[in-house]
Amino acid sequence: MAALAGSGANTVNEPSPAPQPTEASAAKAVSGVDLHQMRRQRLNPDERRQQIFVCAQKLFNENPYEDVSATDIAAAAGVARGLINHYFGNKRNLYLEVIRISSTVSAVAVARLPEGSLEERIDLAVDWFLDSLEKSGTSWLALGSGSMGRDPDLETILIAAENDSIELLIEACGLAGRTEGREQIRAMFRIYAQLARSGGREWLLRKTLTRPQVHALLASTLAVIVEKAVPAV
Amino acid sequence: MAALAGSGANTVNEPSPAPQPTEASAAKAVSGVDLHQMRRQRLNPDERRQQIFVCAQKLFNENPYEDVSATDIAAAAGVARGLINHYFGNKRNLYLEVIRISSTVSAVAVARLPEGSLEERIDLAVDWFLDSLEKSGTSWLALGSGSMGRDPDLETILIAAENDSIELLIEACGLAGRTEGREQIRAMFRIYAQLARSGGREWLLRKTLTRPQVHALLASTLAVIVEKAVPAV
């Protein structure tokens, strides 16, 4: 993997004071001259685990899974590679844990969903979504349906994370009361969520559409889903 | 990887008479008793390449990329692993070639798109899409945006394949004449394509919605995009 610094846009959920990558990795990485023996230091398991996690998060956000080796992560954390397996079992598991956090973006808060007509509430909900998208950075956009139906673990994680946002959206559309076709309504909103994600991609990644244009598309399609598709269950 | 037979639903584009996996692989796979020395046979390059390709296609359709090793493919084709690199350079390249074929599904024919109101044409277009989806199997659904923005090669292949369908859809919606915001219109249909794909997933993979329900959702959203979002460019 090519070592690069990157801006590290979206580090979500940072319980402990974010232990810096440790002067260890720096010393090793910068040059070979600096051999003051680097007394290895012994942290308590939670801190060390968290530190490794943060480094992995950064790397996985900047590079695709297979381009990040356990060695890279260990080097970034200034730690022996074996320690990764000790704390996370295997690389894939660590990755899944990173995903689990990264994909919890947006479920955090929609504060108060205001009164008003359906159109107004949809408008606000879309605004809120685009805001949170802009803040959370682009890595979340790259996530998703690539391995759907193939990778059960990843799928359940992603589904679980998306469910929160979806419940929220359903409520915002005034459909919280509906109980009969509940699962089917959820499915429809899940489909819509992909539309929203895809819209975000065009806006933030490919830059082919402006925010107002994406907003218009998302708002009008959501409205028509609520008005036409949902009643058809 | 787990060796399993599978039905091999969608083998598209089969130029040569589909050389069977060769009794070689069978002999090796079935039991160790059958050692009549297996004279290796020398095919002309096109045939051999095609044969390897077919085996790879089958394996990649049934298992995710990283679970299929070059050894698996070579074994399936009854051939030395080195030959794969000789013909395709590397594993990734072979994979991309498989994808390039698999993703050309649906661009084949929409025959005649009939006259009629916008609603009618949209209805037919959605029907056509769902038909082709049902036929092409589920592997196409699993493809897609997972590595978007990360994997340029895969992205361009997928985009290229999707572009055909999108041009078709634009025409079906009577937007072929529009020239000014062309690229933005394309972007909107690209977003819609993700919605359609996602709808297909709910219908065929997760089985949470029925075909009529997905149809209604796709038709109404497409209509509203054409009527509301597109005029806003």
Added chain:
DNA sequence: AGGACTATTGACAACGTGTCAATAGCTGGC
């Protein structure tokens, strides 16, 4: 200070990939 607990290491085995010189199947000329 010294002993016990355990976080951390480093070497090992297994596996996967790409390269390349050596091998052996086929084909055409005699």
Added chain:
DNA sequence: GCCAGCTATTGACACGTTGTCAATAGTCCT
């Protein structure tokens, strides 16, 4: 029919990655 040349095909090699595990060495407690 047979032999020589062409090249499709092989198998071993070098290197990188992953997961395991016994050995090592910080740190805390008495």
